Amino acid sequence: MPQPKDLDPYTDPRAFYGAELRRLREAAGLSQGELGSRAFCSGTYIGLFEAGERRPQLELSRTLDGLLGSGEHLQRLCLLARKSKVAGYFADAVELQARSSSIDSYTAMLVPGLLQTASYARALTRAAHPFATAEVVEGHVTTRMERAQLLDSPAAPVLWVMIHEAALLVPVGGRVVMAEQLNHLAEQTDSRPRIVTQVLPFSAGAHPFLHASMLLMQFTDSPAVVYTESAYSGQLVEEPLLVEQYSTAYDLARAAALSPEASLVRIVSAAREFATP
Incomplete structure (x- = not known):
């Protein structure tokens, strides 16, 4: 200890x-x-x-x-x-991400926060907080962009991203924003050796994470932790048996996903579709 x-x-x-x-x-x-x-x-x-x-x-x-x-x-x-620039329910997960040696991420309908562009993050924030002022929205966007600096650290965690194919098709912010976001996702995956991205295709059918997004964070000096999230709430899971169950489910879903190479091709293809008038 x-x-x-x-x-x-x-x-x-x-x-x-x-x-x-x-x-x-x-x-x-x-x-x-x-x-x-x-x-x-x-x-x-x-x-x-x-x-x-x-x-x-x-x-x-x-x-x-x-x-x-x-x-x-x-x-x-x-x-x-516990004061934080991010939502209280997410603050613990943000700090754990910075300490983690690896992060396994699954998102069903969205590109993960660490790989979002400012325009995409802005569109998501406006959708989630339709009555917020422009200043509040920009504050959320700035905070999210600051979090992405974690990937530039020499001690950046290995980030394994699994994203459902549906997330490649939802036009968040419109066609231009989506084309930019998907190209950014492809570029980050291709240029950063510590990022692996897989697309879980529609053909995979039902899987354990249909109803939630998930982060599985592992550390060199402490037990793994899972963070699950829905629209306006999130929860840290630290019970070892539950964490193991999430880990096993993630491995099963990952086995049903496209290979990293095929996933990159699918992401680039979706970006081209949004970029084509």
Whole structure:
């Protein structure tokens, strides 16, 4: 598990939370493992919060306050540490993506966020938030483009993208926007060796992810995590048996998808169709 380390508690709210959790735990004479067992989680999990490597959870913070006799101290710090530029339900997944060694992604009707163009992201945001101001919409688009910088990092995760063929046909933003988006998807796949893209064709029929999008994130130093998402909500799945079930289902769906080479041909073909008047 992560060893206790000295944090500068004033660098950001998450570091302050981690430093305070460690201070309270040590004052109670508990190891990370002992506190974890009383909070019904692992000592490794406690260590990740103390090291500032995971965003704190409100429900767990409430439990820890009760165990450590700290009133609502950790809960208040948790609220500060959880502030994010993205939707609250997605914020944990965004930070985990940055730490992951590999990401397996499935989307049914959309190009994944990390591979979206600004025009495509703008059209999606306007559709999801029809009454938002232009300033709010552009804020969402800017945040999404900033997230894509993860792929430029020397430590970028291996990104395995599986996208349903339907996503290649829905004219998000119109024909010009879709042609640009699909060409961008093809270019990113072709030029970045750490990105693999597969198209799951209509001919594959029913599969486990018909009703949801999914991210399976794996790490070098902690267990894998799954993030599932619907229109206005998302959920992290950390239960090992459930994560394994998602992983197996993803492998089965991947086996039914087109090969990476055939997938690239299909993406380019769809881009040409949108580009043709």
